Amino acid sequence: MLDRTDVQILSLLQNNAKLTIKELAEAMHLTTSPIFERIKKLEKEGVIDGYVALVNAEKAGKGQIVFCNISMPVYTTENIESFETLVRTMPQVMECYHLAGVVDYQLKVCVKDIKEYDAFLKELAKIQIIKIHSSTVVLHDVKYSTVIPLD
Amino acid sequence: MLDRTDVQILSLLQNNAKLTIKELAEAMHLTTSPIFERIKKLEKEGVIDGYVALVNAEKAGKGQIVFCNISMPVYTTENIESFETLVRTMPQVMECYHLAGVVDYQLKVCVKDIKEYDAFLKELAKIQIIKIHSSTVVLHDVKYSTVIPLD
DNA sequence: AGTGAAATGACCCGAGA
């Protein structure tokens, strides 16, 4: 599905979306046209999901990450839907995964400080269908990358 | 530090880095020059960390996420440094956080399948300074966003 | 699938308010 050239394009664009088609073409010893067409194809197929600017959370005053572990005592389709829909609308929740573990969900929450996290928890606690199991504060970020490893 | 216009620019670019300066200018009823200068300033100050293409992990054949919980029995500066340096070089590790909890580190690992995760664990186990505490498999992604919430 | 060239349009940098 993805040949060597596609993977090469993706690897470069995952690190720097501002590379021009010309630069990509030079890097892989081709002309601009095939690069252009391949990128359009990858976008159309949804392999490339989009292009985003990454903001430094610290400098934007949102340097605190907290993981929130949640379980759902009554595990019905309805409850799942309403919880997942809510989570997707909360901007503080950057990531949410349904786990195969002792707790059902893990949320990665991005806030200014613990005080703001406290407010977030109070907001979340309004939903009666979930049980907030525990919260784990992040001391510091060791690594944050958006790059999907491609073989 | 960041005024209303800056926040507006960041909000738009965090969702779509391909917006042209012209489009941004129209969206906030300004001309291109001030937008251009503000963006350059935000980049220079490091508020904008970079621009990246987001790849769909599923379509790239890397649809499995596993969280790996690690503790460090002998917590010395040396051990911390060598572990954190290693983690930053491993492409499967997309995120790594130092936690204030019962385990020291949480790694978000991106792999093709559990078999590949097994290989990753074996690789990681070579470092004698850490103790792999547990692994939690993700059943499905509810939300993944790179957008830092700005007030 | 890739090349090369031509037109379209965005970026960037002035001068001026």
Next chain:
DNA sequence: TCTCGGGTCATTTCACT
């Protein structure tokens, strides 16, 4: 800080290989 306008260069399309 913002507006306006022009030079420069990347993007995009197309006819050909």
